[in-house]
Amino acid sequence: MPALPWWEPETAGAMSPLLCHRRWWWHQRPFPHVRAVNVFTPAVYAELEDAFLGWLSSSGGGATLAAHDLRGTTVTSAFEGPLRLFASRGWQALLARALGVRVTQHVNLGLHHHEPGGLPGFAHNDLNPGWFPEVDAPSERVVLADPGVVDYTSGRPLSPEARPVRVVRAVAVLFYLANPAWERTHRGETGLYTRGGRDMSDPVASAAPHNNSLLVFECTPWSFHGFRGGGSVGRNSVVAWLHRPEADVVNRWGPDAVMGYGTGA
């Protein structure tokens, strides 16, 4: 019997039966972030892993994301199956509540696959803009990025009727799954840093890609992080960004805080 409900959780509280436990870690250094292990119950995790591996085998990992030496796909509203849990209002609300961040309904959800030996990324803060299609939907409904309608990173409309909406990344989410049991030699950690740049060698902290584990943080001018390199086995993850109005970012950190893509800062 499937462990995931046929409905999508609408509230943070509705996520409760899917969680393995109710103890996550809040870390302050080098910037506030949340880590959790054994996030979902074993039955729920098994369904998520099966769905991810099914996507990986059928798609080969999707398109190459040139700036990050990885392959991946954007999960749109047309995507079916257990991985839609990560697009649910309940999951979004749980993460936003955990971090204490007010977010809009906009979510960019992706599946990422790093090949063994994949190159390290660079330390960046993810405080970037994102564009979504304007939809006539209740504000509590999740609106997913859709690369067939609006280019997420530039706002370029890709269909005649598209009306792009610009927001800014508020929360970054990495959920690690479908990886071999992690050992130190596997690498593939997400490094956390005090500054941006190409030197990934000496993180202040790092999150190892243990299966069914989670790294979440608010995107701020100081949330520098990056992939430390693929090691011997590569890495699989579900990534997501929740968003906030640009005015919130400008009010809090000034007009220059929102970064362009591909910058080391």
Next chain:
Amino acid sequence: MTRVCLLTGAGGTLGDAFCRTLAADYDIVAVHRSEPPLVSSQDAWLFDPLAPRRTVPETEHPVFTVQADLRDHSDVERVVELALARFDQVDLLVNAAADVTTTALTTTPERVEEWEEQLRLNAVVPVHLAATLADVCWRPHHAHNRQRSRNVVNVTSTAGLGSAPGTGRGFYGASKAALTTLTRQMAQEYAQLGVRVNAVAPTFFPQVVPTSHVVDAVTRLDRGSMTGRVLVLEAHGSRWV
């Protein structure tokens, strides 16, 4: 008044277990080089994602974590300064930080710097920390030291007790033998300060001896009145040497 424990190697197997077991019994200054112990601290704490503003019981006794590379002299002094700034005193120093690297003695001469570093961390740093504490905290307070049963517990190893420590463990064994000898000498010299010095010498943990036994041995030495003793922990039990 809660006893204050300055613990090195807090991110290791023993240090992590010590913090998990004894965070409610001691005010712990947990010194770690890379990963901190997985317990609540001023930098990291557990919370309920469904009720993030509610305090959970596991955060009631946070340890005070300090990141430091104790092979750096200035970090030894900084650790002591931070411990005293936070708690105003130190009753128990547990020297558990160790470099367990194994290298054959026939290896290339380029490894000589690693051998020196291993000897420094495993044998010199424990004395340096104790001497710094003695200098800034213990020396003027002989009676108070006795009253609070202040003491040092050095974590040595059966690898340092004279038998062959095993292939590749020459410098590890030598460093632990040095620390065992230094423990006895420290006990004599620190007696004039009213501070006891002992060691626990476990065999492999957790493979042969449960880590909890090593933690228990440290608290046994802290709560006792002995000095200059080495408590050996082996598969079949414990003995004094």
